[in-house]
Amino acid sequence: MVDVQPMQSETTRSDDRGSEADHPHDSAVVRFGPDKPLKLDAGVELSPFQIAYKTYGTLNAERSNAILVCHALTGDQHVASLHPVTQKSGWWETMVGPGKPIDTERYFVICPNVVGACMGTTGPASTDPKTGKPWGLEFPVVTIRDMVRAQAMLLDHLGIETLFSVAGGSMGGMQVLQWAASYPARVFSALPIACATRHSAQNIAFHEVGRQAIMADPEWQGGRYLLDGGNPRRGLAVARMGAHITYLSDAALHRKFGRKFQDREKATFSFDADFEVESYLRHQGISFVERFDANSYLYLTRAMDYFDLTADYDGVLANAFKSTQTRFCLISFTSDWLFPTVESRAVVHALNAAGARVSFAEIVTDKGHDAFLLDEPELFAIVRGFLDGAGKARGLAPKG
Amino acid sequence: MNTRADPRLIAPDIGRNASGARVDLVLVAEMVERGAKVLDVGCGDGELLRLLGETRGVDGRGIELSREGVNECVAKGLAVIQGDADTDLADYPDDAFDYVILSQTLQATRQPRVVLEHMLRIGRRAVVSFPNFGHWQVRLQLLFAGHMPQTDILPYSWYDTPNIHHCTIKDFRQLCEATGVKMERAVALNAWGSPLRLIAPWWFWNLFGEQAVFLLSRKA
Numbered sequence: 001m002v003d004v005q006p007m008q009s010e011t012t013r014s015d016d017r018g019s020e021a022d023h024p025h026d027s028a029v030v031r032f033g034p035d036k037p038l039k040l041d042a043g044v045e046l047s048p049f050q051i052a053y054k055t056y057g058t059l060n061a062e063r064s065n066a067i068l069v070c071h072a073l074t075g076d077q078h079v080a081s082l083h084p085v086t087q088k089s090g091w092w093e094t095m096v097g098p099g100k101p102i103d104t105e106r107y108f109v110i111c112p113n114v115v116g117a118c119m120g121t122t123g124p125a126s127t128d129p130k131t132g133k134p135w136g137l138e139f140p141v142v143t144i145r146d147m148v149r150a151q152a153m154l155l156d157h158l159g160i161e162t163l164f165s166v167a168g169g170s171m172g173g174m175q176v177l178q179w180a181a182s183y184p185a186r187v188f189s190a191l192p193i194a195c196a197t198r199h200s201a202q203n204i205a206f207h208e209v210g211r212q213a214i215m216a217d218p219e220w221q222g223g224r225y226l227l228d229g230g231n232p233r234r235g236l237a238v239a240r241m242g243a244h245i246t247y248l249s250d251a252a253l254h255r256k257f258g259r260k261f262q263d264r265e266k267a268t269f270s271f272d273a274d275f276e277v278e279s280y281l282r283h284q285g286i287s288f289v290e291r292f293d294a295n296s297y298l299y300l301t302r303a304m305d306y307f308d309l310t311a312d313y314d315g316v317l318a319n320a321f322k323s324t325q326t327r328f329c330l331i332s333f334t335s336d337w338l339f340p341t342v343e344s345r346a347v348v349h350a351l352n353a354a355g356a357r358v359s360f361a362e363i364v365t366d367k368g369h370d371a372f373l374l375d376e377p378e379l380f381a382i383v384r385g386f387l388d389g390a391g392k393a394r395g396l397a398p399k400g
Numbered sequence: 401m402n403t404r405a406d407p408r409l410i411a412p413d414i415g416r417n418a419s420g421a422r423v424d425l426v427l428v429a430e431m432v433e434r435g436a437k438v439l440d441v442g443c444g445d446g447e448l449l450r451l452l453g454e455t456r457g458v459d460g461r462g463i464e465l466s467r468e469g470v471n472e473c474v475a476k477g478l479a480v481i482q483g484d485a486d487t488d489l490a491d492y493p494d495d496a497f498d499y500v501i502l503s504q505t506l507q508a509t510r511q512p513r514v515v516l517e518h519m520l521r522i523g524r525r526a527v528v529s530f531p532n533f534g535h536w537q538v539r540l541q542l543l544f545a546g547h548m549p550q551t552d553i554l555p556y557s558w559y560d561t562p563n564i565h566h567c568t569i570k571d572f573r574q575l576c577e578a579t580g581v582k583m584e585r586a587v588a589l590n591a592w593g594s595p596l597r598l599i600a601p602w603w604f605w606n607l608f609g610e611q612a613v614f615l616l617s618r619k620a
Contacts, residue, residue, distance in 0.1 A: 329474060348481050349491045357459070359474045360481035362467060381475040389477020 025120045026084040027052040027077050027113070030157050038115065038150050041143040041306075048129065051154050052120025053077050053112035056096065057104035059160070065396055066160045067102055068151065069111040070168030070175035073300050074240075074292060076119040079111040080104065085291045094375055101384040102167065106391075106399045110158070114175075115150045116142040116300050118293035125226060125293040136295060137223035144171070144307045148178045152186070164394055165387060167191035169372035170339065171300070174307050177347065180328070181309060181320040189327040189390040191383060194336055194372045196343035197309040197317055197350075203338060206246050207301040210239030214294045223295055236294040237285030244284045249335040249368035253277060317350035324351075327393070328358040329386040331372070331379060338369040359386060415593025423593035424529055424611055425451055428503055431527050431585060431615045432456050436498035439463070439523065441485045441515075442505030446473035449480070461497075463488060486510045489518035497523040504611075506530045506572075507563040517579060520618050525584070529613040532588065534568030534606040552591075553610060569606040576616065585615040
């Protein structure tokens, strides 16, 4: 375990981040000009805007093997390749890649950075064309549905009419559900993992704590920190630390850290990171701010908070999936207290009521919400089996 | 969370045909029209759903109580959800399926009558198979050995059995009559998995049928 010093306020690299936000970050980029604005739920149009994305594998001649992978709150398009900022491996390399359950030797995988994020797709750190300055809080509030709308524009641009599958966990799973509801004819199969059709009061509450931590940092400056080189690093790190706890579980934290001291024999009777778990969280917070924009964190957490598919369909979730032909596979984890199994079960009930073809499995693990990103052999077997079955129905050639 | 064992996972020793398929499942499958929309309640490891897909081309869905069973089914590409026949059938709309199948699971439900009523609300037809507690071996064990019967298809001890509502063929017929269910077809299998002669009277079936399969529909 790395020993991590208490967080310090650093300002490196923050002076040019406004323009850096539009940098494609080792990704493909498609720019949508004034003729193709993104119509937002907030009632305004975002234009021009751009989407940064990564693709893996080859699109077949029939254009029938495309899988859209939707990333979670702090993820990005680097799903199965080296991250250009952190130099770490892709966030879902256990799931996506050659020979993996989402097999890039068989499927064409597209992973876009969502609207509002900060890895090359237009977000609050991008430049507002009207002012020539970073958007900051002038950036319109975006929703999960806006993200999906933008992704649909990307697919139009790529000439992909129907997706063989849409897959994602957490906020990615919300996008999967929104895809199935908004564009049923374009989604042959859907894999919403560890997610829900609405953000619970508890989840909104956790997000609000994170946002307040950012806003309480004097360097946030009402969201205008990019203008004069500030960066609310401490606030964002605290937000990340708090959120990170919700991604784990009591049992996982205890197994990993217990009450072990960090590089010391006994308590120092100070507020140093005596405990390993403190040091770990501080490390999580500090490494996060290297790759994430604080305002983006505000916008994306807000998008999750606003997500309520049931409310969008007059309080009847089944109406969101009326006469759907999409094949669904929902997966939850026993120790996930952020998106507990009961949330997935509510989706299953609605899908049953809509007569949809649905599979649902709950996986036993003590790793909490983050289990969907980790090495869970049962998860891999289920995703592989589900996609194989859907592939047969879709007429995809088996892997040769 | 319900922790009852699943009778289909601890597979009872039921006969298999030349191609390796369980005879009772083949019999159930034969009662289902080709291309029908089917819900298999208590689908275990998915053997019947697979058989129905391969031999009858059905659009099959399953509900299974045990997590292991569900995960195995989904990994096989079957559309199966984790759920409980006693509580989750209520969530399905009327007429959602052509057939609802309850294979070797009726005796493990808490409320067999409610389950049966839901099956014929959700589906136009129902197929129910169950071990016959009126079989002569069962009767003799209780009569002469004086303990709860244990047979090839009822392998459990009384204290760990998932089977809480045993019935005989006669009992089941009475339940059908009481609930206003039409019996379209019934077949009893002997201990070797062969169907008993059709002309045999009900009492004969009730004595020599080790298990029974009923095709049911709503009374018009």
